[in-house]
Amino acid sequence: NAGVTQTPKFQVLKTGQSMTLQCAQDMNHNSMYWYRQDPGMGLRLIYYSASEGTTDKGEVPNGYNVSRLNKREFSLRLESAAPSQTSVYFCASSRTGQNQPQHFGDGTRLSIL
Amino acid sequence: QKEVEQDPGPLSVPEGAIVSLNCTYSNSAFQYFMWYRQYSRKGPELLMYTYSSGNKEDGRFTAQVDKSSKYISLFIRDSQPSDSATYLCAMIDQTGANNLFFGTGTRLTVIP
Numbered sequence: 001n002a003g004v005t006q007t008p009k010f011q012v013l014k015t016g017q018s019m020t021l022q023c024a025q026d027m028n029h030n031s032m033y034w035y036r037q038d039p040g041m042g043l044r045l046i047y048y049s050a051s052e053g054t055t056d057k058g059e060v061p062n063g064y065n066v067s068r069l070n071k072r073e074f075s076l077r078l079e080s081a082a083p084s085q086t087s088v089y090f091c092a093s094s095r096t097g098q099n100q101p102q103h104f105g106d107g108t109r110l111s112i113l
Numbered sequence: 114q115k116e117v118e119q120d121p122g123p124l125s126v127p128e129g130a131i132v133s134l135n136c137t138y139s140n141s142a143f144q145y146f147m148w149y150r151q152y153s154r155k156g157p158e159l160l161m162y163t164y165s166s167g168n169k170e171d172g173r174f175t176a177q178v179d180k181s182s183k184y185i186s187l188f189i190r191d192s193q194p195s196d197s198a199t200y201l202c203a204m205i206d207q208t209g210a211n212n213l214f215f216g217t218g219t220r221l222t223v224i225p
Contacts, residue, residue, distance in 0.1 A: 004156070031211060040121070042217040043157070043201070050211075058212065090156055098211050099145045099164070104156035 002026050004105035006091050012111045013081045021076040021108050023091030029103075030096040032074035033058075034066060036087040037107070043090065049074055051096065081112045116140045119202055119216025128225050132189040136202035136216045139183065143204035143214070146178050148187045151199045151218065160200075161187065192223045 007022045025032065034046040035058075045058030047066040055066050063085060065077045074093075078085055088109050092102040119136045126132055134148075145164050149157035161176040163169045169176045177186040189196055202216040 033212075040217060042117075042119075043203075043213075043215040045212055048212065092156075094211060098207065099205055100211055101147060101159050101162050102211075102213060103159065104149075106154070106156045 004091055004093055004103055006089075006105035006108050008108060009106070010109045012113065013078075014113055015082060017081050017112075019078045019081060019110070021078075021089055021091075021110075022073070023075065023105060024073045025091075025093040025103075026072065027093060027103065028071070029093035030071070031094045031100070032068065033092040033094075033102060034064075034074070034076045035090045035092065036060065036085075037090060038087050046076065046089075083112050086110060086112045115217075116143075117202065117204060117214050117216045120219055121217055123220040123222060125222045125224060126192055128192060128194060128223055130192050130223075132187075132192050132196070132221060132223075134187040134189075134200050134202075134219050134221070136185050137183055138185075138204055138214075140204075140206065140214075141183075142206045143183075144207045145205040146176070146185050147203040147205075147213070148174075148176060149201040149203060151201060153198075157201055194223050194225050197222045 004025045030051045033048040035043045049068040092104045094100040094102045148161040150160045151157045166180045173190045175188040199218040201218045203213045
């Protein structure tokens with residue numbers, strides 16, 4: 001069972017470079033999410049997509065853009081990477097509706113020099 | 114003040130010990146509570162999911178919720194070295210979208 005698949009697993013960028021993180025799920029979930037995880041801060045929501053064709057900002061959206069390409073895929077783009085965006089990025093998905101547990105991928109470790 | 118507070122640990126226990134992990138929260142709108150387990154260099158994995166105040170048991174794991182005190186716990190009985198991981202509590206706000214609010218996680222090591 002693939003579940004939620006994220007690519008790439010690791011990436012090193014220079015300040016100012018752009019990058020797209022890819023996420024795909026095979027669980028037929030309508031909702032998808034992007035989080036970042038930093039030491040001492042826990043997981044923080046960047047953007048989410050409640051259904052295909054919709055996206056909304058989370059707690060920390062600045063510096064990021066997202067695209068819900070289709071029901072399976074939800075990408076996160078850094079247009080001009082900054083060192084403060086060095087983090088581990090997780091994608092998650094869930095069924096539609098409130099109170100649905102989210103299922104996570106294994107993350108992309110991104111370092112910006 | 115964060116909406117969800119969790120002691121980061123680290124916590125080290127001998128194999129076979131009972132482990133207690135805890136979170137407190139301040140938002141009364143949190144109604145659904147989850148525990149995730151995260152192994153090193155992996156994504157969070159859903160462990161327990163509960164709504165009501167009281168206890169929910171699943172094998173060696175028991176989730177406890179006290180909404181009046183805004184306090185949740187995860188107990189692990191007969192802890193095993195394979196339980197060594199970071200444990201994250203998470204909560205859903207009933208008033209908005211299906212967004213999770215996470216604690217910072219407690220790192221647990223079970224020593225053989």
